Amino acid sequence: xxxxxxxxxxxxxxxxxxxxxIRPYIPDTRKYDFEHLKEMVGIYGLVYxxxxxxxYGNGVMSIEPWKDDFDPESPIQYKLRFGIQSELYPTLxxxxxTLSSRIGKKIFLIQKGIHLLTYRRRKFDxxxxxxxxxxxxxxxxxxxxxxxxxxxxxxxxxxGGSIAPIEELLGPxxxxxxxxxxxxxxxxxxxxxxxxxxxxxxxxxxIGLDIAIDxxxxxxxxxxxTLPALFPFKSLENKDIYKKIHRYAVSYGxxxx
Ligand SMILES: Nc1ncnc2c1ncn2[C@@H]1O[C@H](COP(=O)(O)OP(=O)(O)O)[C@@H](O)[C@H]1O
Ligand SMILES: [Mg+2]
Numbered sequence: 001x002x003x004x005x006x007x008x009x010x011x012x013x014x015x016x017x018x019x020x021x022i023r024p025y026i027p028d029t030r031k032y033d034f035e036h037l038k039e040m041v042g043i044y045g046l047v048y049x050x051x052x053x054x055x056y057g058n059g060v061m062s063i064e065p066w067k068d069d070f071d072p073e074s075p076i077q078y079k080l081r082f083g084i085q086s087e088l089y090p091t092l093x094x095x096x097x098t099l100s101s102r103i104g105k106k107i108f109l110i111q112k113g114i115h116l117l118t119y120r121r122r123k124f125d126x127x128x129x130x131x132x133x134x135x136x137x138x139x140x141x142x143x144x145x146x147x148x149x150x151x152x153x154x155x156x157x158x159x160g161g162s163i164a165p166i167e168e169l170l171g172p173x174x175x176x177x178x179x180x181x182x183x184x185x186x187x188x189x190x191x192x193x194x195x196x197x198x199x200x201x202x203x204x205x206x207i208g209l210d211i212a213i214d215x216x217x218x219x220x221x222x223x224x225x226t227l228p229a230l231f232p233f234k235s236l237e238n239k240d241i242y243k244k245i246h247r248y249a250v251s252y253g254x255x256x257x
Contacts, residue, residue: 003254004203005226007053007107012197012224021197025189025221027112032103034096038111041065041078041092048153049099051106056157059128062113063095084151114212114220116148116155119169123148125155126166126211129228130190132204134251140190140243141248143183145169145175163232170213178217185219186211193224205252230254 006012013029016022030036031048040047041063051059059082066079068089078089080099089095116123129142145168149160157163170179190209198204208228212220230249234242249255 001203003173003205003252004201006197009050009054009223010052010107012226013109015197015200016193016221016224019192022189022192022196022221025219027220027222029109029111031035032110034093037063037096038092040110040112043060044112046115048111049108050111051108053107056158056250057154057161058159059108060154061099062153064113081153084149109220111172114214114222117169117173117213117215119145119147119164119172121224122150123153123155124169125222126162126169126186126213127228127232128186128190128209128211129206129230129233129243129245130194130209131206131248132194132252133248138191138194138198139248141245142236143186144207144232144236152216154237157229157232163235165236173213182217182219189219193221193241197224197226205254218235 010031013026017026028040037069046062046064049061049063054060059164061080063078063080066077068074078092078095080087080089080095116125118124124145124147127144127146130140130142133139143166145164145166146155146157147162147164148155152159155161174182193209194204194207197207204226206228208225210222212222214220230245231246236242246255250257
């Protein structure tokens, strides 16, 4: 039977929020419309807007209030960022008018923006891979750090991002003890997320969690991918990690032997 894939971020968010222990890790996420934009910018300042069926960081934008520091008298404006571009709008209404003409009839989501930790002034987040083991249990088999290209708001490899071991990226931010705690938390979260999605989609075999760690060192699930890339894990120094990832993938039929 084919490996289960789920495209809609909205659908996955709803399923995940049904599980009490996962809910605190999901940033406030709603379907995009002007009311939600106004409310969420008011609450969170930074928000992200993204296509419900997006991949590779395509169409991902951020919005935040912006003030000219050199002119304290000037009114607040709103900054829309995408790719390496940014646009300023005097009001949210005007920003929304432009945005909705670009969005058209497609479904977009709006999500609380997480202030990602940085590495050499670039934002980074973490991809966790969770796989069905040959014993039919779930296991978090690998982590890889993903660093945004300069000036970019997305960390995706296909959006110019680069990869690095999470130890290297988190090292400057966390004491070894805190690193160990967060590592454990991410591993167990991965298993819970896979198990929860599998209740609804029993043929799920693998997922990739995009995990953000904010400045307070809280961890957040930005999205869950059902067709995770496996090749980035090949670059890890510890070759046993990819060996196991490959072995599990062969056992559930993603790869031929
Ligand atoms: N709420 C958010 N806060 C901070 N960064 C985000 C948020 N949502 C997305 N991003 C950034 O954009 C990237 C792509 O968004 P994601 O939701 O993973 O969509 P895609 O399916 O296109 O990968 C993330 O890896 C992250 O770097
Ligand atoms: Mg992603």
